[in-house]
Amino acid sequence: MVWGWCEARYERYNGCFLTRAEAIEEGRACCPKKDFWVAEGFYDCTQAHLPTAGDILEMMADSACDDVEDPDGWPDATAEAEAELNRFLEAWAEKHVAEPKWWLIAPDDDPELIRAGEFDFNE
Numbered sequence: 001m002v003w004g005w006c007e008a009r010y011e012r013y014n015g016c017f018l019t020r021a022e023a024i025e026e027g028r029a030c031c032p033k034k035d036f037w038v039a040e041g042f043y044d045c046t047q048a049h050l051p052t053a054g055d056i057l058e059m060m061a062d063s064a065c066d067d068v069e070d071p072d073g074w075p076d077a078t079a080e081a082e083a084e085l086n087r088f089l090e091a092w093a094e095k096h097v098a099e100p101k102w103w104l105i106a107p108d109d110d111p112e113l114i115r116a117g118e119f120d121f122n123e
Contacts, residue, residue, distance in 0.1 A: 002103045005038045007031060009111050013039055016103065024114055031116075039111035044100040046093050053077070053085035 003020050004013030005027030017023040020038060027036040057075050064071035
């Protein structure tokens with residue numbers, strides 16, 4: 001998990017802090033007289049953004065529809081063929097695509113408002 005801070009609740013959060021206290025300390029340093037938000041999140045992963053075999057087959061069918069009115073159920077791939085393509089895509093991404101450097105707020109986490117003057121770690 002990772003923590004960050006921002007000046008507006010739904011803006012991009014700053015920092016990749018290990019603790020809430022570190023995020024608050026940095027937020028306070030950057031916004032000494034203003035309220036700000038802190039939130040906990042997680043690093044995104046490459047697999048979340050990969051197309052699936054189903055996506056690729058659908059794209060192929062859409063492309064065929066550009067040339068013919070009804071491609072008659074084409075492409076007709078078996079479940080095993082789709083599973084093989086999914087494994088290939090995952091292996092290819094693992095080898096060639098860097099993991100994302102951004103993080104996301106956990107869906108069940110509600111960002112916390114830190115009021116100006118609260119949690120002053122410099123005193």
